[in-house]
Amino acid sequence: MSVVRIASVYASLLGTYGDGGNVAALVHRALLHDIHVEVIDVTPGLVLPRQADLYVLGGGEDTAQVAAANALRTDGGLTDAANRGAVVFAICAGYQLLGEHFPDATGKPAPGVGILDITTNRLPKRAVGELAAIPNEVNRELGLTQILTGYENHAGATHRGSGVEALATVRAGTGNGDGTEGSVSGRTIGTYLHGPCLARNPELADRLISWVVGRDLPTITEPEVEALRQERLKVVLG
Amino acid sequence: MARKTRNKLAIGAGRAFSAASRASKRGEGMVVGGRAMLKISPKLIDDLSGDRVWALVSSTNGKTSTTRLLATAAEQAGPVITQPTGANMTAGIVTALANGPHDGHAVLEVDEAYLPQIMPATRPKVLILGNLSRDQLDRMNEVAMIARKWRTVLDGHPETVVIANADDPIVAFAAERAKNVIWVGAGQVWTADSAVCPECGALLVRGSSPDDPSWSCPGCHRHRPETSWRLEYVDGRGTAIDAAGKRFDLSTLSLPGRFNAANATLALAAAVELGLDPIEAIARMSLVTAVSGRYAIATIGALTVRLLLAKNPAGWSELVDIMPPAPTPVIVTINSNAADGRDPSWLWDVPFERLRGRTVIATGDRRRDLAVRLLHAEVEHVTIEDPYLPDADLPGGARSLDAIDCAATYTAFHSLRTRADRELQARQGASK
Numbered sequence: 001m002s003v004v005r006i007a008s009v010y011a012s013l014l015g016t017y018g019d020g021g022n023v024a025a026l027v028h029r030a031l032l033h034d035i036h037v038e039v040i041d042v043t044p045g046l047v048l049p050r051q052a053d054l055y056v057l058g059g060g061e062d063t064a065q066v067a068a069a070n071a072l073r074t075d076g077g078l079t080d081a082a083n084r085g086a087v088v089f090a091i092c093a094g095y096q097l098l099g100e101h102f103p104d105a106t107g108k109p110a111p112g113v114g115i116l117d118i119t120t121n122r123l124p125k126r127a128v129g130e131l132a133a134i135p136n137e138v139n140r141e142l143g144l145t146q147i148l149t150g151y152e153n154h155a156g157a158t159h160r161g162s163g164v165e166a167l168a169t170v171r172a173g174t175g176n177g178d179g180t181e182g183s184v185s186g187r188t189i190g191t192y193l194h195g196p197c198l199a200r201n202p203e204l205a206d207r208l209i210s211w212v213v214g215r216d217l218p219t220i221t222e223p224e225v226e227a228l229r230q231e232r233l234k235v236v237l238g
Numbered sequence: 239m240a241r242k243t244r245n246k247l248a249i250g251a252g253r254a255f256s257a258a259s260r261a262s263k264r265g266e267g268m269v270v271g272g273r274a275m276l277k278i279s280p281k282l283i284d285d286l287s288g289d290r291v292w293a294l295v296s297s298t299n300g301k302t303s304t305t306r307l308l309a310t311a312a313e314q315a316g317p318v319i320t321q322p323t324g325a326n327m328t329a330g331i332v333t334a335l336a337n338g339p340h341d342g343h344a345v346l347e348v349d350e351a352y353l354p355q356i357m358p359a360t361r362p363k364v365l366i367l368g369n370l371s372r373d374q375l376d377r378m379n380e381v382a383m384i385a386r387k388w389r390t391v392l393d394g395h396p397e398t399v400v401i402a403n404a405d406d407p408i409v410a411f412a413a414e415r416a417k418n419v420i421w422v423g424a425g426q427v428w429t430a431d432s433a434v435c436p437e438c439g440a441l442l443v444r445g446s447s448p449d450d451p452s453w454s455c456p457g458c459h460r461h462r463p464e465t466s467w468r469l470e471y472v473d474g475r476g477t478a479i480d481a482a483g484k485r486f487d488l489s490t491l492s493l494p495g496r497f498n499a500a501n502a503t504l505a506l507a508a509a510v511e512l513g514l515d516p517i518e519a520i521a522r523m524s525l526v527t528a529v530s531g532r533y534a535i536a537t538i539g540a541l542t543v544r545l546l547l548a549k550n551p552a553g554w555s556e557l558v559d560i561m562p563p564a565p566t567p568v569i570v571t572i573n574s575n576a577a578d579g580r581d582p583s584w585l586w587d588v589p590f591e592r593l594r595g596r597t598v599i600a601t602g603d604r605r606r607d608l609a610v611r612l613l614h615a616e617v618e619h620v621t622i623e624d625p626y627l628p629d630a631d632l633p634g635g636a637r638s639l640d641a642i643d644c645a646a647t648y649t650a651f652h653s654l655r656t657r658a659d660r661e662l663q664a665r666q667g668a669s670k
């Protein structure tokens with residue numbers, strides 16, 4: 001593996017909530033591990049690259065979410081990528097649109113891309129605030145050991161079908177709405193964690209990279225990140 | 239009770255409330271007083287407005303500065319009524335009208351969400367619409383929704399001349415059906431919140447270079463309107479150009495940056511529409527050095543700072559560009575109280591990479607979030623709880639600057655101003 005190719009998918013539509021930071025975090029972590037990366041900025045209207053190793057989708061507002069889901073279904077490249085085992089990592093609106101359907105601006109179900117067997121409808125009350133969740137042990141391949149931390153801001157209740165595991169169990173916040181947070185199926189991961197997620201959870205960033213390079217990565221801790229993690233976890237868990 | 243008597247009573251009560259608020263040092267009392275007035279006389283804004291409201295200004299960013307520029311320019315024609323503090327919702331507006339000079343004309347700043355209510359009550363001669371972008375994340379105001387409300391209210395006011403920024407597709411959508419529009423090419427630095435057409439949801443097509451402001455919608459065929467006025471900004475010098483091609487030099491402005499030149503261009507177009515002399519307008523606007531404490535030089539603890547305020551990612555992007563070049567150190571202060579936005583993940587939308595080559599002093603309640611952001615942006619930084627203490631461990635050069643730039647979120651900015659004022663009073667008290 002000479003270089004990890006990261007596709008940043010429709011950042012102008014999905015990624016208006018600081019989620020561009022997830023790509024920045026992947027680049028940053030890869031460099032720490034002496035792994036070369038190439039970022040492909042897929043602006044809306046461009047064909048999705050078929051050869052990328054890791055596809056990143058962020059959050060966005062309702063109208064942008066519908067536009068992105070429609071464009072991705074028409075393109076077909078993301079579905080192919082997931083089928084051939086590429087890593088797909090999606091946040092919030094990006095997470096919802098990977099499923100079968102999600103609510104549009106009026107609350108009606110809009111068709112998703114269908115990569116994850118999940119459906120999303122509206123929560124009775126919008127979930128806004130810090131989110132902390134313990135990684136699920138069932139996701140052995142993922143093998144996360146550190147509590148996940150981030151900020152959620154969404155109105156979606158996400159329901160998993162068979163074959164989709166939850167990413168984590170909620171300790172503080174709302175997540176999927178049923179006590180779980182996020183979804184994992186194969187190498188596709190969706191989560192409600194903003195933060196951005198991968199900057200606040202470098203273990204998860206490293207795991208995504210290690211999936212691509214096919215080897216475990218050594219633990220590297222950065223004091224700034226650790227200080228932020230401890231501060232946020234103390235705020236929500238006491 | 240007769241309406242006139244009721245209004246008199248309302249104004250008297252409002253002034254009493256404001257005075258009490260000032261006496262207890264809880265602020266300038268505009269909001270408290272205004273609320274009291276409106277409780278007694280709900281139609282007071284209509285009655286006080288008459289036909290003396292010259293201009294309203296609404297925009298996500300720059301409305302306070304644009305209002306101050308236009309209000310200052312308008313003084314060439316006599317006294318002007320305006321808010322001194324940017325209290326831009328109903329209570330602040332009614333207080334300004336009630337307490338302003340009787341023979342004055344009003345130039346008022348209006349919160350974006352309050353415009354649909356303030357416009358019918360004040361019936362302004364001109365309305366300036368600058369830009370619309372996401373404000374605090376968890377306030378959840380979809381910009382397209384506000385634009386739709388603006389559009390509806392403009393339908394009902396054919397008498398008002400709308401001065402609108404053609405470079406912001408959301409503003410253009412809001413203003414396009416108004417009977418009288420003067421389009422201004424004021425620029426749009428921040429395009430992230432207008433990726434899709436507010437009407438049909440299709441992806442907007444943008445000009446191919448940063449100098450090309452054009453935009454169009456492949457879905458409903460909307461496009462950037464032809465402009466009458468435009469801003470040209472080259473090497474830090476702004477020039478406003480009118481429909482006839484006449485050029486107005488804006489390099490005399492004291493307020494820094496391209497975005498203030500854009501604010502001045504909008505204000506100038508409005509001034510001309512109001513029958514004011516443009517040359518005198520620019521001369522007067524050039525005297526504005528600080529707006530509600532923004533850009534003001536203040537002493538805090540052991541440092542002299544230039545205070546800069548930004549309330550959202552668009553505003554932050556602008557501030558990053560007006561800071562002195564590297565290696566000059568700067569202070570960045572991030573809070574996450576309700577008025578700042580509880581979620582600081584917007585830090586990742588701001589191009590802090592442009593601060594590379596210097597050391598940033600990260601402070602505020604969320605300095606740790608900022609430190610992680612700066613780490614990823616490869617910007618040297620130190621995290622300090624209180625950089626104003628005489629023994630704070632600051633990077634080299636920070637103490638030898640005439641004034642160090644200090645950019646802050648809303649509540650951080652206000653607590654710094656309060657601290658500066660308090661320290662100033664203490665020094666003056668001591669020297670007496």
Ligand SMILES: [Zn+2]
Nearest residue numbers: 435438455458
């Ligand atoms: Zn359209």
